[in-house]
Structures are given as C-alpha cells and as structure tokens.
Amino acid sequence: MVPLAERLRPETLDDLVGQAHLTGPGSILRKALQQGKVPSMILWGPPGVGKTTIANIIAHTLDVPFYTLSAISSGVKEVRDVIEAARHQQGAVLFIDEIHRFNKSQQDAFLGAVEKGIITLIGATTENPSFEVNAALLSRSQVYVLKPLGQEELLQLLQQALLKDPWLQSKRVELKETAALFNISGGDARKLLNLLELVVDTIQDAPVVITDQVVMDIAQQRVAIYDKQGEQHYDIISAFIKSVRGSDPNGAVYWLARMIAGGEDVKFIARRLVILASEDIGNANPNALLMATNCFQAVNLIGYPEARIILSQCVTYLASSPKSNAAYMAINNAQSLVSQTGDLPVPLHIRNAPTRLMKQQGYGKDYKYSHDYDNHFAPQEYLPDEIAGTKLYDPAQNAREDELRKYLKLLWKEKYNY
Incomplete structure (x- = not known):
C-alpha cells in the first residue's frame, strides 16, 4: 500500500497545510503561479514541511513536464539527460531533492540550462543555501524559507487524514490525545502521518483509540534507524552534539558512526563541529576551533x-576538551541588550574623525591610544553612556578562562571584578 503521507499529498496550493507566507492568498508563489511566471528557486527548510509538495504543485499547475532527481543517487549524467529531454519541450520543471549534496561541478551541469530557460530549477535543501549552493546558481534563483509546522497545522493534517483517507475511515480512528504524535514528529508532516499510520496499523481493535501512551509504547518498540533523508536526522545530530558537549567521547564517536553509516554529508558533520567548538568549548580551549576548522577543510579535501x-580525531578531541559557553552567552547577552536599548550613540571619544568638521565637533577627543600606555592598556569607557559598566562576558570556571579573568581584573580593577 502507498504510504499515508503520499496518499494525502496535496495537489493544489489550497490543499497545502502551512507555509501561508509563501502559498496563501496574495503570497509571492501564488501570484507567480497565477501569472504563469515561476522563477527557478531554492526551497530551504526542515524535513516534512512541503518542499517536494510545492514542487509537484508548481509543475501540475503549469502543466509542464516534471522531472525529479535526488542528489543522493543522481550525478552529472542524470542531470544532462534531463536537460537534453527538456530541450525538446516547451518548458520543464526539474526538482532536485537535497541539492546541497551536489558538489560544485554537479551544480555547474545545470547552470547553463537555468540561464537559458530550458528548465525551471526547484532545489530542496535542509541546509543553508548560502553555504551549499554555488553563488552563480544562487544569484539566478529565488530562495524561499519554509517554516516548521505548528501544532494547529499538525492537528489540521491529522483531521484531514481521518476525513479523506478510506483506510483510516475503515479503522474508525478516535483521536483522544495528540501531544505524543506532535512531539515525536517534531513539526515534520511526513513523519507525523507515517507515525499515525504505524499506530493505526499496529492496533488491531476497532475503533482505534489513540492516546499519548499508546503512541509512545508503539514508537519505542521501533529500532531507531538513521534516515539520511530526514526521519532521524535531527534526533541523531542532537545526540551527537550533546555527547560532545557532555564530554563523553564514547557517546560522541558512536553517534558519529551512526551518521556515517546512514550516509550523512561529511560537510554537515564537520560544520556542526566548527559551531560546537565555539559554542560549547570557546575560550576554555581556543585550539578546539582551530582543530574543528582544520577538520572541515581536511574532510572536504x-x-x-x-x-x-x-x-x-576531531570529535574525540572536542569531547575531551574542557567546556565553556561563555562566548556564546556573551553574544546572546549583547544581542539582547541591543534589542532592549536600540541604536545608542557611539561615545564621542571613540568615534572616527576623518574630517576637520568632525574633529571640531569632538569626534575622537580624549581618546587614549592603548599602546601609548603601560601594559598597552588605558582605562576608558567603550560602551554608550546609557549602558556604561554593563557586564556581557563572564569567563567560565576553567583554567584558561581563569587566566583571562585574572588579566581583566588586573587591568580594570573593580569594573571587571568577577
């Protein structure tokens, strides 16, 4: 039997649940479809929020040939075959799932066809296209961000499924509780419908009464298999990051092996390590960021x-390093302060003074050039007057940041008396 998520796949924008900012009345995609002028685009968002569905709806509405390729299993040859077929047709849509997995040469293979209008490209990605899509291709495409589905939208999906699907109707499903369905699916419509189908298929009684406990019991009986197309993607990467953060190299390398076995993109793993090196280790071990950055470059090579x-090597090193989130908290604190206080004026003494008029107005007056003073330090205020003395960076309790704390206290005395 065709999976429930596929049986219920919407065929028009009116049937689509979620993404109203892109597909609702008066939205940019709906207008483009109504005018018959749909640009090449990159659909960026988490799994199960409608990327493939939107591509299908566009092709169906425009009534043009629709080709679909997966970057996991397709290469340059398959792309060129599609382009050659599209040359003999009046417009064609090429949908490439997980386009971020194509390397530069593979993406270059369809750049010319996009430029000449032979194909309308729709790429789907869970990764930031700024990092993963060629600049030339990106400049010729619109990037649309798809949002995770909220609880109201997930409930709407469930209700639609119970109303429209004959198999579910035959099971006389009673939806008593939904929290477990929502929590396990995590805003992924495909995962939600697959889970609903699994639960209903497992229960032999009629009517089928769905409660949170029933869903949890059935879900926990399944072996968690890493799905490189998205089902377990975020669960496994979460376990991986938390293992490194928790200083457990055994757990970290296990989840790394799970991702490798599942065919996870090597750049995806390495990029997370670069982020983690600053967010969770930071100044407790500055070499962590160097290690992670070199790792990213090496695995790409x-x-x-x-x-x-x-x-x-990188994972076990980071997991074994002392931890600090002080740098992460510092920028969070600073951004929160900026949000609360707005665009405060820069103090006059640290303003740039490139013109005579600016100097006459006091720009740069009384600024102390640090290198002219003992220890290359001169006490002066660098924050706007309204927030002078505010503490944003609080060094964590570890050997390296203890040294930073002592140094700051030596320079600033009471101002940085942590």
Whole structure:
C-alpha cells in the first residue's frame, strides 16, 4: 500500500497545510503561479514541511513536464539527460531533492540550462543555501524559507487524514490525545502521518483509540534507524552534539558512526563541529576551533571513507576538551541588550574623525591610544553612556578562562571584578 503521507499529498496550493507566507492568498508563489511566471528557486527548510509538495504543485499547475532527481543517487549524467529531454519541450520543471549534496561541478551541469530557460530549477535543501549552493546558481534563483509546522497545522493534517483517507475511515480512528504524535514528529508532516499510520496499523481493535501512551509504547518498540533523508536526522545530530558537549567521547564517536553509516554529508558533520567548538568549548580551549576548522577543510579535501578518521580525531578531541559557553552567552547577552536599548550613540571619544568638521565637533577627543600606555592598556569607557559598566562576558570556571579573568581584573580593577 502507498504510504499515508503520499496518499494525502496535496495537489493544489489550497490543499497545502502551512507555509501561508509563501502559498496563501496574495503570497509571492501564488501570484507567480497565477501569472504563469515561476522563477527557478531554492526551497530551504526542515524535513516534512512541503518542499517536494510545492514542487509537484508548481509543475501540475503549469502543466509542464516534471522531472525529479535526488542528489543522493543522481550525478552529472542524470542531470544532462534531463536537460537534453527538456530541450525538446516547451518548458520543464526539474526538482532536485537535497541539492546541497551536489558538489560544485554537479551544480555547474545545470547552470547553463537555468540561464537559458530550458528548465525551471526547484532545489530542496535542509541546509543553508548560502553555504551549499554555488553563488552563480544562487544569484539566478529565488530562495524561499519554509517554516516548521505548528501544532494547529499538525492537528489540521491529522483531521484531514481521518476525513479523506478510506483506510483510516475503515479503522474508525478516535483521536483522544495528540501531544505524543506532535512531539515525536517534531513539526515534520511526513513523519507525523507515517507515525499515525504505524499506530493505526499496529492496533488491531476497532475503533482505534489513540492516546499519548499508546503512541509512545508503539514508537519505542521501533529500532531507531538513521534516515539520511530526514526521519532521524535531527534526533541523531542532537545526540551527537550533546555527547560532545557532555564530554563523553564514547557517546560522541558512536553517534558519529551512526551518521556515517546512514550516509550523512561529511560537510554537515564537520560544520556542526566548527559551531560546537565555539559554542560549547570557546575560550576554555581556543585550539578546539582551530582543530574543528582544520577538520572541515581536511574532510572536504579527502572525502569518505578516510574522512571518518579525521572526524573521529576531531570529535574525540572536542569531547575531551574542557567546556565553556561563555562566548556564546556573551553574544546572546549583547544581542539582547541591543534589542532592549536600540541604536545608542557611539561615545564621542571613540568615534572616527576623518574630517576637520568632525574633529571640531569632538569626534575622537580624549581618546587614549592603548599602546601609548603601560601594559598597552588605558582605562576608558567603550560602551554608550546609557549602558556604561554593563557586564556581557563572564569567563567560565576553567583554567584558561581563569587566566583571562585574572588579566581583566588586573587591568580594570573593580569594573571587571568577577
């Protein structure tokens, strides 16, 4: 039997649940479809929020040939075959799922066809296209951000499924509780409908009464398999990051192996390590960021299977490093302060003074050039007057940041008396 999520896939924008900012009345995509002028685009968002569905609706509405490729299983040859077929047709839509998995040469293969209008490209990605899509291709495409589905939208999906699907109707499903369905699916419509189908199929009684406990019991019986197309993607990466953050190299390298076995993109793993090196280790071990950055460069150069060794070295090093989120908290605190206080004026003494008029107005007056003073330090205020003395960076309790704390206290005395 065709999976429930596929049986219920919407065929028009009116049937689509969620993404109203892109597909609702008066939205940019709806207007483009009404005018018959749909640009090439990149649909960026988490799994199960409608990227593939939107591509299908566009092709169906425009009534043009629709080709679909997966960057996991397709290469340059398959792309060129589609382009050659599209040359003999009046417009065609090429949908590429997980376009971020195509390397530069593969993306270059369809750049010319996009420029000449032979194909309308629709790429779907869970990764930031600024990092993963060629600049030339990105400049010729619109980037649309899709949002996770909220609880109201997920409930709407469930209710539609119970009303429209004959198989579910035959089971006389009674939806008593939904919290477990929502929590496990995590805003992923495909995962939600697959879970609903699994629960209903598991229960032999009629009517089928769905409660949170029933859903949890059935879900926990399943072996968690890493799905490189999205089902377990965020759960596994969450376990991986939390293992490194929790200083458990055994757990970290296990979840790394799970991702590798599932075919996870090597750059996806390495990029998370670069982020983690600053967010969770920071100044407790500044070498962590160097290690993670070098790891990212090395695995891009080497690729699988040898990249697993480089990743393992970096992962075990980061997991074994002392931890600090002080830098992460500092920028959070600073951004929160900026949000609360707005655009405060820069103090006159640290303003730039490139013109005579600016100097006459006091720009740069009384500024103390730090290198002219003992220890290359001169006490002066660098924050706007309204927030002078505010503490944003609080060094964590570890050997390296203890040294930073002592140094700041030596320079600033009471101002940085942590």
